[in-house]
Structure formats: C-alpha cells, structure tokens
Amino acid sequence: MNLTKSRVITISANATLVKAAQVTRNGVVEKLARRNIENGLIDVALRQVLAGFDVGQAQIVWVLPGEVATTKNVEVPSTDNDEIESILSLQAARHTPFNKEEILTSYLKVGVSKPNFTQVLLIIVKRDAIKEKIDILKGAGLVMDTVLFAPEAVARFYAQAFNVKKTDAPVALLDVSMQGTNFIVQSNGTAVMSRHIPVGIEQLAVDAEAVRHMSDEIKVSLEAYEQEGVDRKPVKFCFTTDHPALAAVPQVIAEALGIQVDIQSYKKFVKCSKVVQKSLANDFADDSALDIIAAGVSAAKCQAELVPQEVRDQRSVAEKGRDTLVAGVLFLCALFLVGFALLSKVYFKDQFLQQNLLLKYSAQRAEVKNLESMIARTEILRQYLQARSLPLEAVRELYRIIPQEIFLSAVNMDDAGMVSIQGISDSMSKVFGFVTALETSPLFEGVKTKSTSTKKDRGKEVAAFEIIMKLSAAEEPVAVPNAAPETKEAAKVKKGDSPASVRQ
Secondary structure: OOOOOOEEEEEEEOOOEEEEEEEEOOOEEEEEEEEEOOOOOHHHHHHHHOOOOOHHHEEEEEEEOHHHEEEEEEEEOOOOHHHHHHHHHHHHHHHOOOOHHHEEEEEEEEEEEEOOEEEEEEEEEEHHHHHHHHHHHHHOOOOOOEEEEHHHHHHHHHHHHOOOOOOOOOEEEEEEOOOOEEEEEEEOOEEEEEEEEOOOHHHHHHOOHHHHHHHHHHHHHHHHHHHOOOOOOOOEEEEOOOOHHHOOHHHHHHHHHOOEEEEOOHHHHOEEOHHHHHHHHHOOOOOOOHHHHHHHHOOOOOOOEOOOHHHHHHHHHHHHHHHHHHHHHHHHHHHHHHHHHHHHHHHHHHHOHHHOHHHHOHHHHHHHHHHHHHHHHHHHHHHHHHHHHHHHHHHHHHHHHOOOOEEEEEEEEOOOOEEEEEEEEOOHHHHHHHHHHHHHOOOEEEEEEEEEEEEEEOOEEEEEEEEEEEEOOOOOOOOOOOOOOOOHHHHHHHOOOOOOEEOO
16 A cells, blocks of 8 residues: 555444544554444444544545455466456456456465466455445545455564564464454465454353364364465464453464464554553453554555545546646746746846856856866766676676576677576576576666576586566766767767677
C-alpha cells in the first residue's frame, strides 16, 4: 500500500462490534477504540468509535478478516506481476463456486518454486462483501482508501516483531478471538497460508472438548498446507493472545502435535502511549485488536489490496479532475508572472542597459565566454575518461563475481552501457546463482536472463546462457548550455572511440 499521509486509520467490524486504530507511519499506535453496534446501526457506531480520530489527516483502511476470504496456494508459470495477475484472474473461478463477476482477487508472492515459476497465495473474496464495507464508510461520511487482508498484516507484524529472516523456518500463528481462531503460517515475512478455525475464547472458556476440537482443526490445516505443495513446514506455533482461557491450551496442543507451542502476545510488541496500553488492557481484554493494529503498523508493506476496479477508476478520474484544476490555476499564475517579468525586463533595460552597462562590463563578458569554453572542453574530457573506465570496471566486477564453474564465451557492451554475457555452466543452478550475484552488484542493474539452453560440450552436457544488463554508472552525455564552439582538438577528443565491447 502506498502511504501518502502521516497516519493510517484501520477499521474492522462484524455483526455486533466496530473497532478502529490510528497508527502513525512509524508504527506508533496513537488511538484505539471499540463500540458495540446497537439496533444494526453500524454507521452510527462507526462515527462514535472515530470520535477524536484525525480522520482528515489519515488514510482510511478497512481490515478484512480471514474467515470471509478463500485462500489457495497456486504455482503460476511466470515471474512478471502483470502476467501473474492476469493468470490468477482466469484461474480464480476454479477455486470458488461463484462466478467471475461475483468475486475479487488479489495475491501474495510466497516465493519462486522453480525457474520462471512463482508460488503465490491466491485470495478470493465476494465483491458484494467489499461493496458493503464501502457503503458503510459512505454512510459514516468517509471514503475508503483500500482494503487490507488481516492475515497478511498479522504475518508481517510478527515477522517484524520476531526479526524474521528469509532463511528462517516458517512460524504458525494462532490469532484467537471471541468467536474463532485464525490459523496463519508466516514465511519469508508474509502469510503463506490462512485458515479460519471456528473455535474461540468463548468455546475454550466453557467447553473442555473445544481444545481437542482446535487441535484436530490445526492438524487438518497442516495437512492442507502440505498438500498445497509448500516445502517448508512450521517448526513453531505461537498464540497471539494471552487470555486466561488459553492458559492450558498451548501445552495440550504441543503434546497432541509434538511441536513447540507458546504464547507471544501481540501486546508486548505494540508501540503506544500509556493511554493506549490501558485501553488494550481494559477494552480489549476479551477480544483481540491485533488485526487493526497489525494492519496499521504493516500497511506500507502489505501487497494484497482488495478494492474493486470500478472504485479505483472513479478515484483515478476524481484525482485527474483535481490535478486538472490545479494545473489550470498554476497556468494562470504562470501567465501573470511571465507578464510581470516581461514588463520588469523592459523597465530595467531602459534604466540600466542604456546607461552603458554593456560597454562597462564588456571585458568581464569576454572572460566569462572563455571560462564557458574551458568548462565545455573539460566536460568533454570527463565524459571521455568515464566512458573508458566503465568497461574496465565491468570486467573487474565480472571477474570478482563469476564462479569457477562458469565459463564466458562473450562479453559485449554497447555505447549506451548495455552489457550482454554469453557462456556455459556445469549446471543451471550456477547460472541462476550468478544472476543473483549480478543483481546484488552495485555496478549492474536490470539484470535479465535472456536465454538458457542445454548442449553438449566436449562430451558433457552443459547449460548455455545469455544474460543482459546495464551498467548502473552509465550516463548520457551532458550538454553544456551556452557553451562556446568546439575547437578542433576538443572535437577530436569527443569523437574518440571508447571501448564498446570486451571479448573473453
């Protein structure tokens, strides 16, 4: 999500309750509130809960709970974002009983399963559910900026709290609320699975069999997670709530599953004032505020945005209209300033230029022209020297990065700084490792694998490849304004042939 304001207001609601949080861009929770819905008047409850919030200085985000969405791990034969979105929009109807026109889709990138394939978590939600939220906000006099998926926000919140690295094993999060539990698997800093378990604090507090039911549901969730082709399994389970009804639950589930289970309350990781801490302890003692807090803290990192396309188009038209109005005002101001400048120029020309200023400073003007000529020649020499050093730096960087198992057959570079590398390797994995190393190099940018193939070389099957990229330090020639005409010597230097290709 693109944050354009200093604060984010996150809102979540069900049939009986509305809750909201105001979070700064630095992740500090400034305000937290909840209100029960009376007589079905959700817009009234929403206005009450937002009383005292800085609505005009914040972006409005609706937090969509995991139970209203269908999720599925899918392997997509592409790494391009536009292609992935197009493929998923066609495949989404296969994973839900609704028609394509009745649903909205989004996705989270889980990782690259194999070359040119991307593992994603497909998110499907009914279009009417999102429109209902938009209408609720309109009834309260608010405009929705976006809709975020609560399980993704929770996963990113705990990834930041645990300081998770990409190489760390997945962690299963159990976010227990009054009516149910969200089972979320966090890996690589995002959610790779989300499933709703219909066992909450109310059931655990009064029914001894509820723990066994929750344990069975977790087993089913893990089996579904494994069947979706995700390689890495969770090695740790964490309850995000420290409610008294959950005191004995972690030990029971740990014994049933044979895995480490503990409680890591989200309240320990929330940055807030004492007033908000008091609200968490009192107002949210029985119900979780993790969804709205996590969405506010992790809003800038969240990828899944479930906003209908027609709403985006309307917003785009409105923004263009405002931009047009601003442009018109600025144009009129510019005309006024230009007219004023022209009149001033005429006045000062009559007052000063006619009083022999040109004659008085003629010697200085000649010196300035000489200096401009020297600057132009110096700039040409600088560009020439830079053009000669770039290929050498590229060869030195390639020599540093290239593994012993890869042999280059050709390295070409054109005048624009585009580099093409051809070679062979013992294995394709070395080629992709080489590409990754090139991407991390500060000297290259836009690294792409143009082609890969296998062939026989000296009786051994090898991987042939071609990689293209651009030198990040390559610059276009800089034109020097008002430069004096070039001398013959400067023209010769400018036309000097810079090394355009290197062969190995």
